[in-house]
Amino acid sequence: MRILLLAWNFPPKTGGLENVVYNFYSRLRNKHTFFTVTIHNAKISESTEHIYRCWFSIFPLYMVYALIKGAWLIKKENIEVIFSASGVTASVAVILGKVFKKKVITHVFGLDVIYPAKIYQWSVRKFLVKSDAVISICNFTKDELIKRGMRPDAVSVIRPGIDEAFLKSEFLKTSLREKYGFFNRPVLLSVCRLAKRKGLAEFIGNSLVQIVKEVPDIIYLIAGDNPKDSLAHREDVAARIKEVVDKNGLERNVKFFGKVDELTLRELYCLSDIFILPVIATPGDVEGFGLTFIEANACGCPAIGTRTGGIPEAIEDGKSGIIVNPGDYAGFTKAVIRLVCDHSEYEQLSLYAQKRARAQFDWDNIILKYDDLIKKMG
Known part of the structure; x- marks a missing residue:
């Protein structure tokens, strides 16, 4: 499968979210081909083939970059599935999915669902809940997403592993x-x-x-x-x-x-x-x-x-x-x-x-x- 991965949170950033995203990416690279759109300091020890970096670590600029680069990759690389590594990039993923008729999977953790800013909550209800499938890290986050309009049958709870x-x-x-x-x-x-x-x-x-x-x-x-x-x-x-x-x-x-x-x-x-x-x-x-x-x-x-x-x-x-x-x-x-x-x-x-x-x-x-x-x- 050829996957477009949109990942604002990616190593060398550290934290539980980054750990989960990197394990998902690194453990499935032998089965699927990833085209990753991330930020400029996203360095990993393995080959950086198919990793595209936005040179601005300012979130709005990254989102514009992800939208443009994502569209280019979908057309050029015959992308089959779009994977949003967290809720913060779901809006770009869903827009690309709708325009190019691709399936969208969004991974959610907690704060990326409940963050209280009005414009962000509008984005959750307008875009994130339109994902074809959502992976939630726990039942608490799943319930919060359902409250915001997500179809219960579209949410899978997959708890993270440890190294x-x-x-x-x-x-x-x-x-x-x-x-x-x-x-x-x-x-x-x-x-x-x-x-x-x-x-x-x-x-x-x-x-x-x-x-x-x-x-x-x-x-x-x-x-x-x-x-x-x-x-x-x-x-x-x-x-x-x-x-x-x-x-x-x-x-x-x-x-x-x-x-x-x-x-x-x-x-x-x-x-x-x-x-x-x-x-x-x-x-x-x-x-x-x-x-x-x-x-x-x-x-x-x-x-x-x-x-x-x-x-x-x-x-x-x-x-x-x-x-x-x-x-x-x-x-x-x-x-x-x-x-x-x-x-x-x-x-x-x-x-x-x-x-x-x-x-x-x-x-x-x-x-x-x-x-x-x-x-x-x-």
Whole structure:
């Protein structure tokens, strides 16, 4: 199949969305021919054949470029299917599909459906819901799309996979603790782009200050940095987090790693005891799924998250981790202390979380669902 891939979000940009898009692209390249329209810094390690870059990383200019270049590619390369890598490029995909009578598949994640700007919501209802098929990362996003007029039978929920390296991580926790100097200290970990909705500053100011009173040696590791090239997130959340840490005298209990490479990321997952993502309910923003929960689980690290967006689909409450209500910092505090102190429950959650992640989130199996849908559209 010859596929036109419209991808504003593409490596070397980092994040859960970019990870999913690149895995889809790289794992199906041996079965289909992709003609990818992306932005100028979209470099990959493999051959860049059939990758067309807009030299302006300004979104409106990219959309114009995608429309013109996409039309040229459809006529020149005999494109059979148009694939919009996220909801933000769906308008161009649907216009091209209508003009050239091609099937359109759009992948949606969460924020690319609910982003509250009026003109964007008009675009969702005018174009995105006209896609011939939609792949949603979770049921939460599917429901939001149906509310906006999408036909339920046109939406398939395909949860993302995790990279093979996480499925086979076999680092020894003891040696990693020694390497990083944490030794016998209980370790919490968050891995994310530092968007406001992640709730890290609020967790530190409301929960961690209480946890430290009960578990003085606990240390909270934060891997990630402020989003760059984001259409929706421009706050300096990193500075806000550091301000809260300093205000509460928690310098000994919080360590920032910033953006980390894949090896360091796997080491952090493997040496940590509990993965946390205290996402808060933020109007106009949402956690679509939370792939980092699954990555942590695959390394034997149970998770604690909040009941918002697609997180309840990423965590099996009481089995692979614990879910609390957004803003319930007393509940979050209790959950952390409970897992730190109750070794029997911790071991049960750890074993189940790892088994589930490795059984249900292997890309080798998940990519077959993408392939089947593409073939149906051809």
